[in-house]
Amino acid sequence: xxxxxxxxxxxxxxxxxxxxxxxxxxxxxxxxxxxxxxxxxxxxxxxxxxxxxxxxxxxxxxxxxxxxxxxxxxxxxxxxxxxxxxxxxxxxxxxxxxxxxxxxxxxxxxxxxxxxxxxxxxxxxxxxxxxxxxxxxxxxxxxxxxxxxxxxxxxxxxxxxxxxxxxxxxxxxxxxxxxxxxxxxxxxxxxxxxxxxxxxxxxxxxxxxxxxxxxxxxxxxxxxxxxxxxxxxxxxxxxxxxxxxxxxxxxxxxxxxxxxxxxxxxxxxxxxxxxxxxxxxxxxxxxx
Numbered sequence: 001x002x003x004x005x006x007x008x009x010x011x012x013x014x015x016x017x018x019x020x021x022x023x024x025x026x027x028x029x030x031x032x033x034x035x036x037x038x039x040x041x042x043x044x045x046x047x048x049x050x051x052x053x054x055x056x057x058x059x060x061x062x063x064x065x066x067x068x069x070x071x072x073x074x075x076x077x078x079x080x081x082x083x084x085x086x087x088x089x090x091x092x093x094x095x096x097x098x099x100x101x102x103x104x105x106x107x108x109x110x111x112x113x114x115x116x117x118x119x120x121x122x123x124x125x126x127x128x129x130x131x132x133x134x135x136x137x138x139x140x141x142x143x144x145x146x147x148x149x150x151x152x153x154x155x156x157x158x159x160x161x162x163x164x165x166x167x168x169x170x171x172x173x174x175x176x177x178x179x180x181x182x183x184x185x186x187x188x189x190x191x192x193x194x195x196x197x198x199x200x201x202x203x204x205x206x207x208x209x210x211x212x213x214x215x216x217x218x219x220x221x222x223x224x225x226x227x228x229x230x231x232x233x234x235x236x237x238x239x240x241x242x243x244x245x246x247x248x249x250x251x252x253x254x255x256x257x258x259x260x261x262x263x264x265x266x267x268x269x270x271x272x273x274x275x276x277x278x279x280x281x282x283x284x285x286x287x288x
Contacts, residue, residue, distance in 0.1 A: 003047040004055075005084065007111075008122050008189035009151060009182065012047050019048070021056050028068050035074035040262055041233055042069070044080040050087040063095035070099045076264050076287075077233060077247065081107040082149070085125045085133055090140070097141045103247045104141050105175075108134070109149035113165035117154055120194070127168060134172050145248035147176035152210060153203035154182045155194035162206050166213055173221065175248060177214045181207050215274045222250070222272040229282060232267045234260040241278075256281035263287075 002017040003010070031042050044065065046052055053060040062080065069078055078101050085108060096102050110130045112118050118126065125133075137144055150165060169177060181203035184191045232252045234244040241253040242260045244267075253276060254267050263286035267279035 001046075004051070005048060005086075005124075006122060006189065008120065008194070009154065009185065011185045011188055014187050016047070019046075019051060019055050021046075021052050021054070023056065024058070024060055024065055024068055027065065028072065031069055031075070032072050035072050038074075038262065040075065040264065041077040041079065042075060044069070044078070046080075047082065048084040048087055049080050050083040050089070050092055054087075061089065061091060063089070063091040066092070066095045066099060066102055070101050075101055078102045079105060079249075083108050085110065085123075085130055088133060088137075090136070093137055093140045096144070103249070104144045105147070105247065105249050106137055106144060107147045107149075108137075109178075110168065111149060111151050112154060112157070112161070113168035114157070114161035117157055117161050120156065120190075121151075121154065122189070127164065131168070131172065145175040145250075146172070147178065147249065148174050150177055150179045150210065151182050152179060152206040153198040155190060155196055155198065157182075157198055166210065169210065169213055169217070173217050174214070175218065175221070175250070177210070179207055179210050179214075219272075219274040222274065222277060225250075225269045225277060226272050227269060229266045229268050230277075230279070231264060231287065233264050234262065236261060251276040253278045254281050 002019045003012045004019045006013050034042065050062050052062040052065055066078065066080070069075070083106060088108065096104060111121055111123055113127050115126050134146060137146065152162060152165065182196070182198070184196045230246045230252065232244040232246055234242050236243055238253070241255050242257065244252050246252060252267055265286060266282040268282055269277050269279040271278040
């Protein structure tokens with residue numbers, strides 16, 4: 001719970017307090033109970049989840065926690081979010097690489113591509129450091145999918161600075177980009193000290209440009225999955241189709257099979273788009 005970062009745009013530390021990590025045994029006990037009840041997937045949550053354990057007396061980090069949760073029988077998938085670039089270590093990345101049940105998916109917000117804006121946001125890393133971190137993840141976990149968060153129109157952001165954000169997205173080719181236009185939050189540092197001086201229409205224009213770029217990128221990456229077999233955990237039904245997600249958090253729809261919820265199956269992809277995939281069930285037998 002909570003966060004110690006105090007990014008200038010964020011209200012979380014004021015609303016939820018400083019970081020407080022739950023003990024490993026407490027988390028493992030809760031997830032064990034969930035697994036006994038049939039839960040197949042769990043997500044470890046934190047505002048800066050990769051800072052887990054830094055406030056505990058015991059010497060543990062998120063990598064250690066992932067290993068403990070991985071030992072629980074019955075689980076097929078373990079995820080974690082949201083991470084902060086400052087706390088993403090080789091130890092955590094190596095745990096993802098080595099543990100079969102931990103999904104090869106990282107949510108790693110960068111927020112802005114320009115170093116001056118990053119400093120104004122108090123993000124504690126540079127654009128080059130972020131790029132290096134992403135490359136390190138991809139070197140250690142081949143095929144890892146990476147999603148990110150971005151804010152456009154932060155106070156003082158110029159066209160040139162926004163273009164640096166587009167360049168970073170174009171270069172790193174994220175699987176998913178959660179983008180939002182800056183809005184002043186009463187009580188935050190930016191609300192107190194910075195003028196919200198980017199016009200709303202300009203924010204909307206930048207947001208649209210970013211979304212169009214990301215749509216083009218993910219359309220291309222998803223097209224490479226046509227004809228391939230992907231592992232899908234079925235979550236529910238939607239408009240007459242079964243709906244589930246891949247290990248890389250891609251949304252997949254298919255029509256075959258009965259009572260598929262909770263099953264981990266293989267689906268052959270027959271149609272791709274920027275936001276979801278469609279396919280055909282290969283086998284109705286769950287893989288777990």
